[in-house]
Amino acid sequence: MSAHQRAYERRTGFDAFRRAATRLRNGFGVLVWAARAGLADHSVMFTLRTWLLGWFMRMIAQVLFFLTIGNLLGPGQARFLLVGNAVLMVTLHGLNATGSTTWELENGTLGLLVASPSSPSTVLAGRSLFWLPDGLACGLGAILILAPVAHLTLTAATVPAVAGVMVVTALSSYCLGLFLGSLVLTAHDLRNVVSNGTLTLMMALCGPEFAPSSLGPVLGRVGAFLPLTHGLRAVRGVFAGMGAGQVAALTGQEALAGGCWLAVALAVLELRARHSRHEGAALFLN
Amino acid sequence: MTLLAATFRLQGRMMLASRDYWVDLVRAPLLAVVFLALVRHCGRTDLIANGLLAPVLMGVWSMALLISGEIIDADRWLGTLEPLVAAPASFARVVGGRVLFTTAVSLVTALEVWLVAVLGFRIAPQVHHPAVFALALLATAAATAEAASLMAALFVATRTARTFQNSLSYPFLLLGGVFVPVGSLPAWTHPPARLIYLSWSSDLLRDAMGPAAVTGVAWRLGVILGLGAALLGLGQLILRRVLRLVREAGTLGLR
Numbered sequence: 001m002s003a004h005q006r007a008y009e010r011r012t013g014f015d016a017f018r019r020a021a022t023r024l025r026n027g028f029g030v031l032v033w034a035a036r037a038g039l040a041d042h043s044v045m046f047t048l049r050t051w052l053l054g055w056f057m058r059m060i061a062q063v064l065f066f067l068t069i070g071n072l073l074g075p076g077q078a079r080f081l082l083v084g085n086a087v088l089m090v091t092l093h094g095l096n097a098t099g100s101t102t103w104e105l106e107n108g109t110l111g112l113l114v115a116s117p118s119s120p121s122t123v124l125a126g127r128s129l130f131w132l133p134d135g136l137a138c139g140l141g142a143i144l145i146l147a148p149v150a151h152l153t154l155t156a157a158t159v160p161a162v163a164g165v166m167v168v169t170a171l172s173s174y175c176l177g178l179f180l181g182s183l184v185l186t187a188h189d190l191r192n193v194v195s196n197g198t199l200t201l202m203m204a205l206c207g208p209e210f211a212p213s214s215l216g217p218v219l220g221r222v223g224a225f226l227p228l229t230h231g232l233r234a235v236r237g238v239f240a241g242m243g244a245g246q247v248a249a250l251t252g253q254e255a256l257a258g259g260c261w262l263a264v265a266l267a268v269l270e271l272r273a274r275h276s277r278h279e280g281a282a283l284f285l286n
Numbered sequence: 287m288t289l290l291a292a293t294f295r296l297q298g299r300m301m302l303a304s305r306d307y308w309v310d311l312v313r314a315p316l317l318a319v320v321f322l323a324l325v326r327h328c329g330r331t332d333l334i335a336n337g338l339l340a341p342v343l344m345g346v347w348s349m350a351l352l353i354s355g356e357i358i359d360a361d362r363w364l365g366t367l368e369p370l371v372a373a374p375a376s377f378a379r380v381v382g383g384r385v386l387f388t389t390a391v392s393l394v395t396a397l398e399v400w401l402v403a404v405l406g407f408r409i410a411p412q413v414h415h416p417a418v419f420a421l422a423l424l425a426t427a428a429a430t431a432e433a434a435s436l437m438a439a440l441f442v443a444t445r446t447a448r449t450f451q452n453s454l455s456y457p458f459l460l461l462g463g464v465f466v467p468v469g470s471l472p473a474w475t476h477p478p479a480r481l482i483y484l485s486w487s488s489d490l491l492r493d494a495m496g497p498a499a500v501t502g503v504a505w506r507l508g509v510i511l512g513l514g515a516a517l518l519g520l521g522q523l524i525l526r527r528v529l530r531l532v533r534e535a536g537t538l539g540l541r
Contacts, residue, residue, distance in 0.1 A: 054453035061456035068466045072336075073328045189306045196309050200316035209320055210327040 030118045034126030038100065042130040051134075059089050059138040060145060066209070067150055078150040084208030086142040087235050090166050091202060091228045093135025094173025097128035098195035101181025102188035110185075114276050121269035125178060125262075132170045139166055152239065161238045161247065168251050169231030172258025176227050179265035185272065207232055227261065230254040289375050293383025300360075301391065307353055310345040314395035317341035318402040321465070326407070335495040338399055338411055340465040343488055345395035346430055347462070351454055354385040354434030358442045368538055371529065378525055381438055382431075389431040396423070412495065418503050419494035425507050426487040429514025433483070436521030443528045463488045483513040 046055060066085040070078030101124050104110040113120040140163055147154050180198060184190045203209055205223040212229070213220040223229040234242075234250035301307040321337035358381060361367040371377050403409040413419045441451065461468070461475060462484025468476060469489075479485045486509050493500045532538040 050450070054450045058453040058456055061460055065456050065460045065465070068460065068471065069324070072333065072466050072470055073325070073330055077328060187305075189304045192306050192309045193312050197312045197316065200313050200320065203320045204316070204323060209324050214323060214327045 027119070027122050030122045031126035034123040035129040038127040038130040041100065041103065041127075042134070055134075056138060056141065059092075060142055063089065063142040063146060064149075067146060070150070079152050081209065082143070082146055082150040082152060083236055083239060084232060086139050086146070087166065087169060087228065087232045088139075088199075088203065088208040089142055090135040090139040090170045091173040091206075092199055093131040093138065094170055094175075094227070095177040095180070095195045095199050096131045096135075097174050097177030098180040098184065098198075099191040100128040100131070101178060102185055102191045103127075105186060105188055114273055119270070120273045121266050124181070124269055125266065128174070128177070128181070131177075132167075132174060135170050135173075136163070136166055139170075158238050162235050165231055165234045165238065165247070165251050165254070168254050168258070169228060169235075172227035172231065172254050172261065175258040175262035175265060179261050179268065182265050182268040182272065185269075202226060202228055205229075225257065227254065227257050230257065289379060290383045290386075293380050294387045297357075297384040297387040301353070301388070309352075310348045310392065311394060311398065313348075314341045314345035315398040315402045317344060318399040319406060322403060322407050322409070334403075334409060334411075335492050336465050338403060339488060339491050339495070341399050342396045343426075343462070343464040343484060343491075344459055346389070346392040346426070347459060347464075347484065348455060349388055349392035350385075350430045350434035351437060351451060354388045354431070355437035355441055355451060357381055357384050357388075358438045362442070371533075371538060377529065378435075378522060381525070382435060385431045385434045385438065389427050389434065392430070393423070393427060414497045415494040415500050418500050419491060421503070421507055422487060422490040422494055422510070425510040425514075426483070426491070429483040429487070429510050429517070432514035432518035432521070436517045436524070439521045439525040439528065443524050458482060458484065461485065467492065481513070483510050483517075486510045486513070 063082060063085045066081040067078050070081035104113060104124065104127070110120075113123050140159075143152070143162065144154070144159075146152075176198070177195065180194050181191070184194050202223075204215065205212055205219065206226055206228040207223060208228070211220075212223045230250045231254035234247045234254065237247050237250060318338070318341040321340050322334065325331065325333045325337045358367065361370060370380060373380075400411055403411050437451075437454075460466075461471075461479040462482050463469075463471070463479065464484060467489060468479045468485045471479065486506055490500070490503070490506050490510070
């Protein structure tokens with residue numbers, strides 16, 4: 001190979017790398033703008049006062065509802081249900097992405113997204129990210145406020161560890177929410193049915209209310225493929241004094257589950273967008 | 287009677303057209319699975335009645351809040367509010383008929399939960415006092431419809447109420463004692479809880495399922511109906527006032 005050919009290959013390799021970096025930077029920019037648009041939606045729905053006195057109090061009331069059931073069931077159950085339902089709040093917010101993904105159709109902006117040069121799946125993946133801090137505030141808030149009621153001991157070491165696992169659980173739940181949103185993108189009257197139905201199923205399959213194994217050998221294992229299951233086990237492990245390695249392994253499994261759901265969600269969104277363009281129905285209405 | 291049939295037909299068609307209205311009919315049987323599995327897992331078979339009643343009352347309350355409460359608001363978005371108000375039929379009766387239909391549909395959750403118990407858990411729900419149970423369920427349905435009428439009026443009267451719509455679910459379910467009886471909650475919660483008709487309904491329904499004799503049925507039914515009637519009266523008052531104000535100001539569709 002001549003020196004001229006080697007210089008040419010180096011240059012084309014560098015160009016490809018530069019193009020990929022630019023694409024990545026642009027994609028990140030689109031994601032940030034989509035997240036900012038979603039945040040604007042959130043600020044239309046809630047002011048700080050209505051969020052705090054309405055939404056946040058409702059979430060705390062839901063956790064308290066199950067905590068009181070725990071008190072009725074027997075010793076230790078209140079603590080079990082407090083932790084389970086507080087982490088469930090994080091998942092609830094992640095699954096809210098199902099509904100907010102379909103808002104683009106209601107706003108009349110879905111067609112514009114398909115027609116735009118950026119990937120619609122990047123926009124849709126970022127437009128509901130505002131639910132994550134909301135869910136973390138509710139989940140962590142429930143534990144901090146209700147821990148004394150359930151005699152749950154909080155230490156300076158457990159709270160940051162629990163918060164860290166909750167962040168991963170929120171992200172993995174969000175990925176499932178995005179996948180469900182991609183399925184009901186054009187059937188927006190199904191969004192609440194699908195997200196609420198899935199969340200209630202996860203209450204049975206993922207362990208926030210009782211050990212999933214009590215549902216039998218088959219149903220007891222379904223939760224392993226869903227978000228929440230491993231993250232919740234990690235949070236329970238933190239409170240039970242489990243080793244950092246085991247907690248990290250469970251958190252890793254939670255992240256893996258989320259990653260798989262994200263890959264499926266992006267694939268479905270990309271396929272639907274391509275199909276829409278191909279059919280000339282740039283509104284996903286096919 | 288023709289008006290009532292027409293309101294039933296209208297609400298039925300609207301509920302069939304939008305699958306969003308089915309959310310509680312999907313959620314109630316799944317919640318029954320959660321509650322029944324929970325009490326069985328903890329070996330508390332004495333709490334099966336609580337596990338059966340909770341998803342039904344949660345479904346009935348949620349449908350009142352989310353569907354009936356939104357009736358007038360939905361009309362505003364659909365552009366049908368103005369012709370409805372201008373029509374010779376009483377607007378309050380039209381809303382009342384539609385709320386009644388929604389409440390009747392919400393009682394389907396009782397059948398769903400019964401099926402989950404029988405088919406999924408091999409539990410045959412026992413109602414030792416069926417007459418008391420039926421009367422309590424009817425009184426609860428009536429009070430729910432009356433509460434929903436108040437919410438429908440409130441959501442039109444003020445935008446703030448609409449913001450808090452979703453927030454009225456679990457606080458009311460908690461104080462309404464739908465799973466944990468109010469008697470088992472801290473004493474300071476009893477006065478506000480007893481102002482909520484659900485707390486009387488859930489106690490009476492649970493008592494009707496148990497083998498012990500149920501005492502004070504008449505006055506307890508009276509309290510449920512009385513609290514419901516108070517909510518209805520308040521709702522009618524607000525609705526009349528709002529309609530008068532918007533008619534005078536000519537801002538019906540703008541409010």
